Amino acid sequence: xxxxxxxxxxxxxxxxxxxxxxxxxxxxxxxxxxxxxxxxxxxxxxxxxxxxxxxxxxxxxxxxxxxxxxxxxxxxxxxxxxxxxxxxxxxxxxxxxxxxxxxxxxxxxxxxxxxxxxxxxxxxxxxxxxxxxxxxxxxxxxxxxxxxxxxxxxxxxxxxxxxxxxxxxxxxxxxxxxxxxxxxxxxxxxxxxxxxx
Numbered sequence: 001x002x003x004x005x006x007x008x009x010x011x012x013x014x015x016x017x018x019x020x021x022x023x024x025x026x027x028x029x030x031x032x033x034x035x036x037x038x039x040x041x042x043x044x045x046x047x048x049x050x051x052x053x054x055x056x057x058x059x060x061x062x063x064x065x066x067x068x069x070x071x072x073x074x075x076x077x078x079x080x081x082x083x084x085x086x087x088x089x090x091x092x093x094x095x096x097x098x099x100x101x102x103x104x105x106x107x108x109x110x111x112x113x114x115x116x117x118x119x120x121x122x123x124x125x126x127x128x129x130x131x132x133x134x135x136x137x138x139x140x141x142x143x144x145x146x147x148x149x150x151x152x153x154x155x156x157x158x159x160x161x162x163x164x165x166x167x168x169x170x171x172x173x174x175x176x177x178x179x180x181x182x183x184x185x186x187x188x189x190x191x192x193x194x195x196x197x
Contacts, residue, residue: 002030006038013045017056032058035131040065062125068134069124072117079104079116084143088136088154092127096120136160138168148172 010030014021021029033041044064052060069090070078079097080087081104089097096119103112127134136159140147151165151172166172 009042009045013049014056016049017052019055036065062128072120076113076116084141086141086147086150088138088159090134092120092123095123
């Protein structure tokens with residue numbers, strides 16, 4: 001059951017975008033958004049009020065829901081440049097990479113970016129329409145130095161568990177206090193620092 005806050009946010013956003021819903025249309029609109037976390041929808045509606053020029057649509061709202069998937073430009077920038085590079089990416093990023101890897105190998109970055117953008121945007125839209133949560137997967141390259149950095153960053157951003165990262169790279173440096181706090185293991189170092197001893 002949608003909250004009163006959500007129903008009001010939809011009504012106000014639609015009105016500010018030049019559309020007034022009948023009660024039936026508002027109910028369908030809210031129902032279509034019910035597969036997403038309510039607070040994420042409310043945040044997306046706030047973005048719509050600032051960004052949408054014209055009639056509010058479901059697609060306007062869904063495309064602005066922050067579900068943990070990176071935007072298309074950020075996703076493209078995260079792609080591995082060579083087989084030596086490691087990456088922690090979403091299923092949508094991995095699939096879209098498959099459509100552009102031959103263009104990247106040929107040195108045509110512009111065409112590769114366009115192919116990636118089209119495929120990634122479609123895949124993310126499909127996943128959001130189905131209400132699928134984001135899932136992060138590691139793809140390890142040959143270079144252990146970049147592997148450890150990528151895995152550490154993924155743990156610090158909550159994309160991989162610390163235990164999973166350490167299985168993938170046993171030589172991963174010991175986690176720092178900030179990393180442990182992110183994964184909920186501790187809020188202070190397990191051993192005192194040399195200065196404290």
